[in-house]
Amino acid sequence: MLVVFALALLGGALAQDVTVHMKLKQHWSGNFEGSFSYTPTYGIKGWELKIHFSVPVHSLQQWDGDYIQKDPNGQNFILVNKKSKGIHPAGQALEIRMMGQYSGSTVPTATGIFVDVTHDSQTLPPLPHHTGQSTKYNYDEVLMKSLLFYAAQRSGKLPANNPISWRGDSALNDGKDVGHDLTGGWYDAGDHVKFGLPMAASTTILAWGLLQWKDAYQSSGQLDRMYDCIKWPLDYFLKAHTGPNELYVQVGDGSADHGYWGRPENMTMARPSYKISTSKPGSDVAGETAAAMAAGYLVFKNKNPAYANKLLSHAKQLYDFSKNHKGLYSTSVPAAAAYYRSASYEDEAVWAGCWLYYATNDAKYLADAEKHHPAIAGGAWGQSWDEKDAGANLLLYKFTKKDTYKQDIVQTYKDWMPGGSITYTPKGLAWRLEWGPLRYAQNMAMIALMAADYGINPASYRKWAMSQVHYALGDAGRSFVVGFGKNPPTKPHHRSASCPDIPATCDWEHEQTKDPDPHVLYGALVGGPGRSDDYVDERSDYTKNEVACDYNAGFQSAVAGLKHLAVHNQLPH
Incomplete structure (x- = not known):
């Protein structure tokens, strides 16, 4: 299976949370193989991938991240980048490779949420209306x-x-x-x-x-x-x-x-x-x-x-x-x-x-x-x-x-x-x-x-x-x-x-x-x-x-x- 995430771009930059669809590339005898890939238009410093499979999967292996959460029934996984895979420059394809197995005759499909943890969500406290003498700097x-x-x-x-x-x-x-x-x-x-x-x-x-x-x-x-x-x-x-x-x-x-x-x-x-x-x-x-x-x-x-x-x-x-x-x-x-x-x-x-x-x-x-x-x-x-x-x-x-x-x-x-x-x-x-x-x-x-x-x-x-x-x-x-x-x-x-x-x-x-x-x-x-x-x-x-x-x-x-x-x-x- 080759799984490709076509990521929506907002104003030239990746949205923090993007819903993506899995494209199945290869499968045989209950096995699949593939990768999640995209090319960011700006540098990122860390990522998280939340995956939901349509059917249970097991023996899920990959080389670019660590699983921080696994659903016991094998349908939901959260993957976070390994130390060596978190920083990625703009303009180069990022590949997240994966192999796994599934039971039955139904080949898995999946949706995922890609989270760019580079994002800074901090909000600043409000400032009062200026009082007193006008100043060069605030x-x-x-x-x-x-x-x-x-x-x-x-x-x-x-x-x-x-x-x-x-x-x-x-x-x-x-x-x-x-x-x-x-x-x-x-x-x-x-x-x-x-x-x-x-x-x-x-x-x-x-x-x-x-x-x-x-x-x-x-x-x-x-x-x-x-x-x-x-x-x-x-x-x-x-x-x-x-x-x-x-x-x-x-x-x-x-x-x-x-x-x-x-x-x-x-x-x-x-x-x-x-x-x-x-x-x-x-x-x-x-x-x-x-x-x-x-x-x-x-x-x-x-x-x-x-x-x-x-x-x-x-x-x-x-x-x-x-x-x-x-x-x-x-x-x-x-x-x-x-x-x-x-x-x-x-x-x-x-x-x-x-x-x-x-x-x-x-x-x-x-x-x-x-x-x-x-x-x-x-x-x-x-x-x-x-x-x-x-x-x-x-x-x-x-x-x-x-x-x-x-x-x-x-x-x-x-x-x-x-x-x-x-x-x-x-x-x-x-x-x-x-x-x-x-x-x-x-x-x-x-x-x-x-x-x-x-x-x-x-x-x-x-x-x-x-x-x-x-x-x-x-x-x-x-x-x-x-x-x-x-x-x-x-x-x-x-x-x-x-x-x-x-x-x-x-x-x-x-x-x-x-x-x-x-x-x-x-x-x-x-x-x-x-x-x-x-x-x-x-x-x-x-x-x-x-x-x-x-x-x-x-x-x-x-x-x-x-x-x-x-x-x-x-x-x-």
Whole structure:
């Protein structure tokens, strides 16, 4: 039997579900042989075939897929592509070969439904009517899509209101190796490890942006989604803090994880849990997690007082842990060192002290922060998951109004603005480092907007910050935000987005294909260009095209800062 599926084409592209009819080609003595074939007009990344035979068949064999469902009476089958057969280019015939047997004298006929699982069925939340000052780029849309990116990074049991149709529950056994429930949190980047330090740093920065510019989220219709976004990692940190002097800071092994290309829903490798303790301290990650929880307290203290108080209690314990047991977490947890090696814990000491003071108004925390300030005095290198100098100096100025902290900020932006020590690309990006240059520029744009709110050079800082955010949104001639603006990236280095819908298989073949991802990773900010604005949208280029939770945190908060200015008709011209 040669079975040919004549597939209907809609507007030059295959419909997601197409009813097809089997054409019998060859049969003999109760046997049949054939293939299902069609030539797609566009590349696909996975398929499923649902077959209904007119009479029972048995001993059904084929070489291109796996049966994920078989009807006991032999009339209904669901076939999904094998790993090596899922990706298929446009213009080439796809053959699905098959042999089988039937009983009786009636030769089987069949109808089938071909499902192209490349299809992305995700729908976007509605946006409110624009309010405030007219803007070059739609900040409401950027905020909405950045929040979708964080939803796509969720690990664990997903909520009923999960907005990412192509993500499901994953890593539900996290923590079983140590007898604790460590499910939840965010996957770090395009991979599936949960790294505590960048996750906590991202949470603090997002919470800070919400505290500073809550009206931006209200005006854009994203306030409830923002609360959900921040609560997801905070819930995880509460689980990870299993004792006053014990914090789990990583789940998953980076080496094993980076050897796997597929969905987190399908992971089978071991996911070991790593902690810090009194014998293996981590002042940096304990301090940053304390800061995240203190910021979370401030976010939720009026919305959910009981939850907020729980966060604050954990924040105080973690702060004391970081203060009383000194050490770098990446020394105590070597599994983290190859990915997020910490350079110092002095900046987290200032940062955490500031956030605990912000949450409690207890002068002892501010005194601690000021005591550690000499270690971070002067112009700041930048702001990142590891570098807290710029943000800590700004908080110290916010609380004390001392000129020494203001001068640190002023010196920082002398270095960062044109004419300073930072390299600028020809199109205007403040280019700090090859890895994630957009991340550093956006983090510093956020802090510049906050410094302007506190009265430090507001006109020049706001104009500079807007130039950096607008570079990412399109001023460079293209967008660097997936699913937004002109010519955005379509192949970010991200496993989940590159994989077709379940139940299709996914492997390194999907990392290597030159086709766009089957799923749009809305809102994700890619690492960014080289120092000459050089950038090619390639999935394999994890330097320029990977995404990460900490890349989006300062970026999203900076966009909120610009939205706040637009609401109040204060955007620079």
